[in-house]
Amino acid sequence: MAHISAGIACSHVPAIGAAWDLGKAGDDYWKPLFEGFEFTKQWEKANKPDVVFLVYNDHATAFSLELIPTFAIGCGESFQPADEGWGARPVPVVEGAPELAAHIAQSVIEDEFDLTIVNKMDVDHGLTVPLSLMFGKVDQWPCKIIPFAVNVVQYPPPSGKRCYHLGKAIARAIKSFPEDLNVQIWGTGGMSHQLQGPRAGLINREWDNEFLDRLIENPEDLSKMPHIEYVREAGSEGVELVMWLIMRGALSAQVELVHRFYHVPASNTAVGHLILKNRD
Ligand code: DHB
Ligand code: FE
Numbered sequence: 001m002a003h004i005s006a007g008i009a010c011s012h013v014p015a016i017g018a019a020w021d022l023g024k025a026g027d028d029y030w031k032p033l034f035e036g037f038e039f040t041k042q043w044e045k046a047n048k049p050d051v052v053f054l055v056y057n058d059h060a061t062a063f064s065l066e067l068i069p070t071f072a073i074g075c076g077e078s079f080q081p082a083d084e085g086w087g088a089r090p091v092p093v094v095e096g097a098p099e100l101a102a103h104i105a106q107s108v109i110e111d112e113f114d115l116t117i118v119n120k121m122d123v124d125h126g127l128t129v130p131l132s133l134m135f136g137k138v139d140q141w142p143c144k145i146i147p148f149a150v151n152v153v154q155y156p157p158p159s160g161k162r163c164y165h166l167g168k169a170i171a172r173a174i175k176s177f178p179e180d181l182n183v184q185i186w187g188t189g190g191m192s193h194q195l196q197g198p199r200a201g202l203i204n205r206e207w208d209n210e211f212l213d214r215l216i217e218n219p220e221d222l223s224k225m226p227h228i229e230y231v232r233e234a235g236s237e238g239v240e241l242v243m244w245l246i247m248r249g250a251l252s253a254q255v256e257l258v259h260r261f262y263h264v265p266a267s268n269t270a271v272g273h274l275i276l277k278n279r280d
Pocket of ligand 1: 013014015059087157190193237266267268269
């Protein structure tokens with residue numbers, strides 16, 4: 001049967017992708033950030049997944065204000081890196097896992113979480129930047145990837161509690177797939193950042209680190225946090241963090257912390273990163 005070996009949390013910022021692609025990873029500004037992912041790149045090589053279930057958000061790239069699915073699962077054979085205005089990132093095409101994705105869609109929908117099924121979409125920095133941070137520069141991504149897009153752009157996003165319980169339904173779905181696959185689940189986006197309005201540039205180091213503590217130790221309690229607290233403490237784009245609760249909900253109550261990293265700032269964003277080993 002398929003099993004979930006680990007959960008990964010990781011922020012995204014388009015400038016991280018640009019720094020990487022333009023060979024600036026060794027610059028004074030970027031070096032401390034990329035160093036925090038050195039351990040992870042080695043760890044991913046030693047613990048290579050067959051499939052990554054990658055929870056991320058689209059930034060009005062594949063979807064627009066014309067169509068806003070709350071939860072969308074990518075069931076296609078492949079997904080092209082998107083052109084977000086400066087040309088597509090020079091990264092490999094994302095190969096999907098259509099059979100597992102279709103199984104998860106059926107299981108999770110029958111488990112009463114209504115997903116939008118997407119057979120064709122481009123994937124933006126929300127998905128490709130975490131891939132670059134985890135796998136580095138490669139000709140081909142080392143595994144199949146199921147993109148799972150969550151609306152955190154247009155009000156109202158799903159609640160943390162809804163995301164946490166959806167993670168549990170995704171875990172039930174993965175564990176009932178009859179092929180012997182090593183699956184990782186990633187929760188991406190966050191941490192504190194606000195890109196607009198009078199509070200643009202907001203970063204809250206103390207709150208972010210408490211969020212990391214609670215995500216590791218007491219996620220059920222954390223899942224009850226209302227949206228207003230994310231926005232007040234972590235800024236308007238900080239609400240991307242609800243996606244990390246999908247990842248955490250898919251793991252065992254107790255997890256083993258393999259790696260923890262926090263760095264500010266990367267562009268306007270606080271970057272958090274965890275590797276959590278599943279005990280199930
Ligand atoms: C930045 C962060 C984001 O999450 C995003 O989607 C775009 C930009 C930033 O910090 O620049
Ligand atoms: Fe974002």
